[in-house]
Amino acid sequence: MAHGIQIHVQCPHCHMSLMTSHPKVDKLDSIQFLVKIGNRIGHLYLSQIYGSYAKIFENVDDIPDVVVECSCPHCYRPFPVHATCATCQAAVIGLDLKVGGIIKVCSRNGCKHHSLEFEDSQDALNLFRSQDVSGLF
Numbered sequence: 377m378a379h380g381i382q383i384h385v386q387c388p389h390c391h392m393s394l395m396t397s398h399p400k401v402d403k404l405d406s407i408q409f410l411v412k413i414g415n416r417i418g419h420l421y422l423s424q425i426y427g428s429y430a431k432i433f434e435n436v437d438d439i440p441d442v443v444v445e446c447s448c449p450h451c452y453r454p455f456p457v458h459a460t461c462a463t464c465q466a467a468v469i470g471l472d473l474k475v476g477g478i479i480k481v482c483s484r485n486g487c488k489h490h491s492l493e494f495e496d497s498q499d500a501l502n503l504f505r506s507q508d509v510s511g512l513f
Contacts, residue, residue, distance in 0.1 A: 380425040381503065383407075383492070384474040390451035394471065396421070401430050407471075410452065411436055412445040420444065426479070429488060440486050443467070463489045475503045 385394045385407055396408040399421055406421035411433075418435030431438075443466045447454045455469040458480050466484035473479060477494035 380427050381492075382424050383426050383479060383503075384424065385471040385479060386474055387448040387451060387453070388456055388470060388472045388478075389448060389453045391472070392448070392450040393474070394448070395424070399432055399434075401432060402428050406432070408449050409444075409455075410447040410449040412447075413437065413439060413442055419449065420446070426490075426492060438485065442485050443483050444485055446483060461487060461489045463487055473503070477503070 382404065386392060387394060394407050394409070395405050397405050399406060401421050401423040402425050404424050407424055409420040409422070411418055411420045413436045416436045418433060421432040421434070423430040445454065446469055455471060457467040458470045459468040460466070461468050461482040461484065464482060464484045464487045466482055466487060468480050468482055468489065470478045470480045473492070476496060477492060480491050480493065482489040
């Protein structure tokens with residue numbers, strides 16, 4: 377994916393970065409989750425590009441439509457549930473953005489429901505400015 381908003385996230389509990397340099401997803405550092413699927417525990421690596429659905433599962437199977445239990449790989453606490461997905465009825469979890477705001481993602485593998493939310497519009501503007509190559513912002 378050549379263009380898109382790159383997001384950097386941190387745990388809403390311990391505030392540690394969830395970014396990792398290995399493995400790369402979409403040729404960039406990925407977002408790392410500790411995950412549980414059934415009785416197996418492993419890792420999930422997501423693209424940092426908002427709108428990309430590229431992912432890599434490690435030590436767990438990539439099972440379509442399964443609900444994935446997601447936790448911080450540092451403090452091991454489950455990410456907070458913010459809502460029920462309007463698309464598939466699974467839990468929607470939230471992660472803090474490094475620039476302020478939150479990204480909410482559905483916990484069902486394959487569901488494309490996600491959103492970026494900002495309480496302060498300046499945080500959103502700062503995110504767009506930090507990635508603007510056109511000079512418009």
